[in-house]
Amino acid sequence: xxxxxxxxxxxxxxxxxxxxxRCSPRSGDLSVYWYQQSLDQGLQFLxxxxxxxxxxxxxxxxxxxxxxxxxxxxxxxxxxxxxxxSALYFCASSPGTGAYEQYxxxxxxxxxx
Amino acid sequence: AQSVSQHNHHVILSExxxxxxGCNYSYGGTVNLFWYVQYPGQHLQLLxxxxxxxxxxxxxxxxxxxxxxxxxxxxxxxPSVQWSDTAEYFCAVNNGGRRALTFGSGTRLQVQP
Numbered sequence: 439x440x441x442x443x444x445x446x447x448x449x450x451x452x453x454x455x456x457x458x459x460r461c462s463p464r465s466g467d468l469s470v471y472w473y474q475q476s477l478d479q480g481l482q483f484l485x486x487x488x489x490x491x492x493x494x495x496x497x498x499x500x501x502x503x504x505x506x507x508x509x510x511x512x513x514x515x516x517x518x519x520x521x522x523x524s525a526l527y528f529c530a531s532s533p534g535t536g537a538y539e540q541y542x543x544x545x546x547x548x549x550x551x
Numbered sequence: 552a553q554s555v556s557q558h559n560h561h562v563i564l565s566e567x568x569x570x571x572x573g574c575n576y577s578y579g580g581t582v583n584l585f586w587y588v589q590y591p592g593q594h595l596q597l598l599x600x601x602x603x604x605x606x607x608x609x610x611x612x613x614x615x616x617x618x619x620x621x622x623x624x625x626x627x628x629x630p631s632v633q634w635s636d637t638a639e640y641f642c643a644v645n646n647g648g649r650r651a652l653t654f655g656s657g658t659r660l661q662v663q664p
Contacts, residue, residue, distance in 0.1 A: 481654040542595040
């Protein structure tokens with residue numbers, strides 16, 4: 439158990455819908471990262487937040503957005519869902535923005551039908 | 552942009568065989584290097600990391616990796632694999648300016664009893 443929690447574990451929804459994935463970092467960690475794992479794209483970085491502020495963006499679609507709240511939990515919002523958005527979405531956390539390892543949560547498996 | 556290459560996509564070994572998985576990265580500056588393991592149906596777990604110092608790093612479960620700067624490589628090794636090592640292994644890198652991880656495409660290791 440990494441100490442990072444994610445809910446829900448599984449999500450099945452239809453195209454065009456909007457979903458919210460939630461992540462709670464390890465106690466004391468200020469940085470949260472979101473990654474997408476799909477068969478064709480592999481593991482790709484989406485976005486990073488540090489202490490409530492966006493720090494870095496990766497291959498995140500405009501239909502996707504995220505935020506980090508004062509209690510440091512983070513939410514990833516996916517809207518206008520397409521079949522190709524079906525993937526595993528992982529959240530990871532680290533203590534800060536320095537040279538730290540990242541600890542991954544169990545992931546949310548999103549299936550868009 | 553930095554990239555990570557894992558040349559072995561699928562490796563099949565018998566128990567007690569030795570393992571070496573290749574990882575090469577493309578980035579000329581200071582890097583931090585990681586190997587993560589993903590057991591079937593589970594989240595990514597950190598096996599080992601290299602930030603600086605001794606280029607031979609030891610991780611959990613008997614794994615080790617050697618950083619060879621001149622070859623831009625960070626190969627993972629284990630002298631004797633077990634059936635329980637069956638998993639997917641990911642090499643990842645980040646650098647001083649970008650804390651998000653760039654992952655390789657992964658190597659699926661299958662250990663036969």
